[in-house]
Amino acid sequence: MLDNIGFILGTTLMYATPLIFAALGGVISENSGVVNIGLEGMMTLGALMGATVGYFTGNPWLALLCAGLAGGFLALLHAIASVTFGADQIVSGIAINFLGPGIALFLSRLFFEGATMTKSINLENKIPRPLGGVFPQNSFFDLVLNQYATVYISFLLVFVIWYMLYKTKIGLRIRAVGEHPKAADTLGINIYKIRYFSVILSGIFAGFGGAAMSIAVVSNFRPTLISGQGFIALAAMIFGKWKPQGAMWACLLFGAAQGFVIFLGGTAIAISSQLLAMLPYIITLVILISFVGKSVGPAASGDPYEKGER
Amino acid sequence: MKNKKNSIKEMLGSGNFMITLVSIFLGILVGAIVLKIAGYSPLESYGVMLKGIFGKPKYILYTIIYATPLIMTGLSVAFAFKTGLFNIGAEGQFIIGALVATLVGYFVKLPMGIHVVVVFVAAITAAGLWGGIAGYLKAKFGVHEVIATIMLNWIALYLNNYVIMLEGFKRPNSEASYKIWDTATIGILEKWKYTAHGRVWLKVHPILQSIFKTPVNLGIICAIILAFVVWFILNRTTLGYELRSVGSNKYAAEYGGINVKKSMIVSMSIAGALAGAAGALQVMGVSKQVSILAAMEGYGFDGIAVALIGSNGAFGCVFSGLLFGALKYGGPKIQSAMGAPSEVVSIVMGTIVFFIAMPKFIRLLVSLVKRKEVK
Numbered sequence: 001m002l003d004n005i006g007f008i009l010g011t012t013l014m015y016a017t018p019l020i021f022a023a024l025g026g027v028i029s030e031n032s033g034v035v036n037i038g039l040e041g042m043m044t045l046g047a048l049m050g051a052t053v054g055y056f057t058g059n060p061w062l063a064l065l066c067a068g069l070a071g072g073f074l075a076l077l078h079a080i081a082s083v084t085f086g087a088d089q090i091v092s093g094i095a096i097n098f099l100g101p102g103i104a105l106f107l108s109r110l111f112f113e114g115a116t117m118t119k120s121i122n123l124e125n126k127i128p129r130p131l132g133g134v135f136p137q138n139s140f141f142d143l144v145l146n147q148y149a150t151v152y153i154s155f156l157l158v159f160v161i162w163y164m165l166y167k168t169k170i171g172l173r174i175r176a177v178g179e180h181p182k183a184a185d186t187l188g189i190n191i192y193k194i195r196y197f198s199v200i201l202s203g204i205f206a207g208f209g210g211a212a213m214s215i216a217v218v219s220n221f222r223p224t225l226i227s228g229q230g231f232i233a234l235a236a237m238i239f240g241k242w243k244p245q246g247a248m249w250a251c252l253l254f255g256a257a258q259g260f261v262i263f264l265g266g267t268a269i270a271i272s273s274q275l276l277a278m279l280p281y282i283i284t285l286v287i288l289i290s291f292v293g294k295s296v297g298p299a300a301s302g303d304p305y306e307k308g309e310r
Numbered sequence: 311m312k313n314k315k316n317s318i319k320e321m322l323g324s325g326n327f328m329i330t331l332v333s334i335f336l337g338i339l340v341g342a343i344v345l346k347i348a349g350y351s352p353l354e355s356y357g358v359m360l361k362g363i364f365g366k367p368k369y370i371l372y373t374i375i376y377a378t379p380l381i382m383t384g385l386s387v388a389f390a391f392k393t394g395l396f397n398i399g400a401e402g403q404f405i406i407g408a409l410v411a412t413l414v415g416y417f418v419k420l421p422m423g424i425h426v427v428v429v430f431v432a433a434i435t436a437a438g439l440w441g442g443i444a445g446y447l448k449a450k451f452g453v454h455e456v457i458a459t460i461m462l463n464w465i466a467l468y469l470n471n472y473v474i475m476l477e478g479f480k481r482p483n484s485e486a487s488y489k490i491w492d493t494a495t496i497g498i499l500e501k502w503k504y505t506a507h508g509r510v511w512l513k514v515h516p517i518l519q520s521i522f523k524t525p526v527n528l529g530i531i532c533a534i535i536l537a538f539v540v541w542f543i544l545n546r547t548t549l550g551y552e553l554r555s556v557g558s559n560k561y562a563a564e565y566g567g568i569n570v571k572k573s574m575i576v577s578m579s580i581a582g583a584l585a586g587a588a589g590a591l592q593v594m595g596v597s598k599q600v601s602i603l604a605a606m607e608g609y610g611f612d613g614i615a616v617a618l619i620g621s622n623g624a625f626g627c628v629f630s631g632l633l634f635g636a637l638k639y640g641g642p643k644i645q646s647a648m649g650a651p652s653e654v655v656s657i658v659m660g661t662i663v664f665f666i667a668m669p670k671f672i673r674l675l676v677s678l679v680k681r682k683e684v685k
Binding site for chain 1 (some may be wrong): 653
């Protein structure tokens with residue numbers, strides 16, 4: 001029994017991690033007033049880049065870094081369109097969601113002789129498990145805590161981003177720009193700089209999220225690897241009321257649903273895994289209806305800012 | 311005088327159509343650059359694609375068959391756009407339409423002719439209700455339709471998988487449902503072309519034979535009729551006027567006595583029905599069944615691109631749907647012919663949408679080009 005709970009908790013953490021990375025990205029971007037619906041595309045490119053660099057160099061940390069950079073590159077495009085050229089942020093995000101998977105599969109075919117699936121990374125070259133071997137194998141603590149380093153990093157980043165947003169000068173500026181850009185502008189804050197910073201950072205995080213799938217949860221990239229996680233992260237962010245810690249809890253809920261699906265898949269319990277998989281989405285809708293619908297996000301989220309415009 | 315001429319030129323240059331054309335050009339250009347960097351000849355690649363789209367009558371038909379669902383999901387997104395709503399849920403509405411069409415097409419037995427109508431009406435009603443949920447949540451609870459429809463997409467996907475797995479519907483040893491009855495299909499002369507007489511006749515007429523090798527069906531005609539219906543509703547009816555008013559300024563519309571909440575629900579329902587029609591016709595014309603989905607198929611997301619490239623106009627969607635269908639069908643041919651990654655198509659589409667998102671940039675570009683011309 002205890003082992004089963006341990007297994008479910010462990011899988012929950014593992015599957016929540018990519019979502020937490022991406023949702024944090026969404027939190028940063030939206031707090032600065034830029035909707036980032038392109039998280040999905042950024043995650044996909046990050047996942048491909050992580051798997052590719054990981055395969056060729058054998059260095060998981062370099063792979064994670066490159067995945068972040070790849071996501072950041074797509075985010076830069078999003079920022080150019082939506083910050084500098086006042087584009088409709090949702091449309092620009094949709095474009096990113098075409099470009100991300102497009103570029104990812106294109107590169108995969110180039111690097112892996114026309115295959116859309118990258119070659120697997122050797123087990124010892126995946127992201128390490130820092131607590132591996134500390135606890136007896138398959139004991140409760142081993143199942144729960146013996147996780148890939150990305151899991152710990154993601155939870156650490158939740159704290160870091162919370163601290164940044166609410167306890168530092170830059171965080172205050174990001175929130176000011178997202179809430180009332182005109183007032184922030186009057187006080188001499190460079191709106192464009194803050195938004196570029198936030199959007200690119202959000203892409204880097206989404207890229208990490210992709211890599212957390214491709215070099216930790218599994219060990220390669222394939223076309224369906226990132227299928228919807230970016231959108232789920234977006235929902236988690238809204239679910240969590242645009243706050244890092246809130247988004248984290250929402251991601252854990254989605255991760256738990258995944259954990260249960262995988263657990264039940266290995267048992268004889270006759271609950272449809274399809275219905276179970278549906279559950280988190282229904283819960284999100286119910287929660288949106290009952291609580292979150294009324295509390296709104298950053299006031300200026302979604303509005304392009306034009307200097308001098310009334 | 312010269313000034314006036316310039317201003318007219320500028321006015322033409324700042325139109326929506328201009329932005330779309332420049333964006334399409336830039337998209338193709340970026341695709342060429344990407345191919346070049348990857349070491350493939352852009353001219354040869356695009357040549358292969360063009361040949362793969364227009365080379366044979368069969369190819370053109372396939373392009374149309376590929377384009378048909380995209381036109382309709384495009385119409386769905388465009389319709390909601392006009393009311394100021396962003397229908398990301400075309401994906402899920404498509405799934406519901408396809409699923410209900412298959413259910414009614416398999417479990418209900420009706421004579422030829424009536425069956426098709428019943429299947430179609432059932433599917434678009436179900437998908438309309440599905441789309442209406444998002445509209446209702448927005449109107450009643452203020453839930454943003456983008457988030458609601460994203461959730462509904464996944465719920466639809468798992469619902470689809472759940473229903474297919476049910477005993478009596480799942481075809482044994484397959485990942486799909488049973489096929490719909492022939493009375494529920496809309497293929498053109500589908501039965502005849504496999505009869506002895508049909509085979510002999512087609513052998514004598516090689517062009518028609520190549521055409522009838524494709525799942526040629528009535529879908530495209532339905533799509534064009536629906537485009538006309540959308541145009542008519544939006545531009546020639548009171549309902550359309552109200553929906554558009556809500557889209558351009560919902561406060562003014564409310565002040566003018568239009569029921570904004572009702573408009574949102576109606577608009578999302580119609581958008582849902584349109585995407586559902588795409589799913590239904592895809593089943594009735596091409597797939598004849600629904601399969602277990604591991605991931606989203608992308609008809610709805612592609613529809614967003616189609617709507618944007620078509621400037622959210624009904625007939626714009628027909629053309630951009632054909633463009634997208636052509637790229638989707640012709641694109642993979644560069645893979646088989648020269649080993650060039652076919653995903654260049656996604657990059658081209660993404661780039662087009664990307665530039666359409668920022669008309670400001672296009673205007674800047676056009677004015678820069680013009681300034682050079684003057685010098």
